[in-house]
Amino acid sequence: MINKRIAVIGTPGKWSTDVLANHLEQHTGFRCVIDMSDVVLELETGKLRYGDVLLNELDGVVIKKISETYSPAADDRLRMLQSLEADGVRCFSSPSQISRLINRLEGTAALASGSVPLPPTRVTENTDEALNAIKAFGKAILKPLYSTKARGMVVLDATDGDTVNTQKLNAFKSEHGLFYLQKFVNLGGQDLGMVFLGGEYLCTYARVGDANAWNTTIRSGGKYQAFDASPELIELGRNAQSCFDLSFTTVDIALTDEGPVVFEVSAFGGFSGALKGCGIEAAEKLCDYVLSQLAAETAEASE
Missing domain, CATH: 3.30.1490.20 (ATP-grasp fold, A domain)
Incomplete structure (x- = not known):
């Protein structure tokens, strides 16, 4: 067992939240899933409390989901979490970086500034x-x-x-x-999710759309499939995600008649696409990454 107390910020009962919490518990013996709707911030002290858990005393938090939907209120939750970073608690990913992607305009403006190809x-x-x-x-x-x-x-x-x-x-x-x-760009019936962990390429899956829907999202009937990305396409995804400093993310890419374009970089990334499309347990890999980062920081502090 690794003596670290790491919480998952997400939606209790949801698969992606629970599978990550399960992996962390297996390695550390500690399990804590935090619903941000029940977190209290004491502004005068900068302390965050979730029931009996004082978040500022944790070794780290993994932000899997901040809200079921994106909204200014979701951004407010991220601002609450920034006090954890100020108190030295490692956040995966940084709340300030996630906040840049909650608002679609801020996220795509950063991509445009990074010369990443986007739809007009x-x-x-x-x-x-x-x-x-x-x-x-x-x-x-x-x-x-x-x-x-x-x-x-x-x-x-x-x-x-x-x-x-x-x-x-x-x-x-x-x-x-x-x-x-x-x-509106012609997707050719599919778009891609390119997964990165700690800035390193992990895999690419395709979302193949339902013939009756204009988009390829899973909620509109899309299905996951494996996709063999070229080195050039991987480099495009790498450049897009490098506009942000995220622990885990998915870059949404479309292969159009005029060349590949990036739709967005995900604030949180998806475990389901990596698992169903590529057979990769991204939650387990993220868990290993978080533990290795914390171990390295502990070793550095003791030198």
């Missing part, structure tokens, strides 16, 4: 400018700034005309405010 993208509050973007793209995906798995996304086609698209834009704006529009 326009961001505006102006309805007329949004209509101009739809006409320029021919077909566009309107995306909320806070969402995952294609939730809340709207397909807009220039051939539907200004009246129809204006109605859709106004309905979207009343709920989300800002227009984030990306050119």
Whole structure:
């Protein structure tokens, strides 16, 4: 047994949270799954408490999921966790780095600054400018700034005309405010999830879409398959994830007629795709990585 107290921040009862907590318990004898909705932050002391557990006294936390959905409230939870880092508790991944990916605009802006190829993208509050973007793209995906798995996304086609698209834009704006529009790209029925652990390439899986859905997400009927990525494609994924400093992540890549593009870098990454698509126990590998990092830090401190 390794004498470390490492908690998992996630959703109690969910497979990805529990499988990681199980692996950590097997190695350390300690199990703690933290639901952020029940965490208390004492601002005057910087202490975080979850029931009887004082998070500041842990050796580390692994942030598997911060919320079931992305929202400004999810970002607030990450800001609460930043006090742990300030108190010397190692977080996998850093809350400040995850926070950069909760908001779609901040995440893709970082990728664009890193010269990572993206679908053409326009961001505006102006309805007329949004209509101009739809006409320029021919077909566009309107995306909320806070969402995952294609939730809340709207397909807009220039051939539907200004009246129809204006109605859709106004309905979207009343709920989300800002227009984030990306050119609709032909996925060829699949997109890729490229998995990295500690910045090192692990595997690539494909999400093969259902014929009746415009996206390839698993919640829309997509299926995982193995994919043999070329060295050039792996380098693209490596460059994309290097825009952030994450312990574990998945880079979403599409192979389009005009070459590969990156949709996003995941704030948390998915264990299911690596397991079902590649046969790799990513949760176990992340556990091993976390323990090796903490062991190295302990050894360095004792020198």
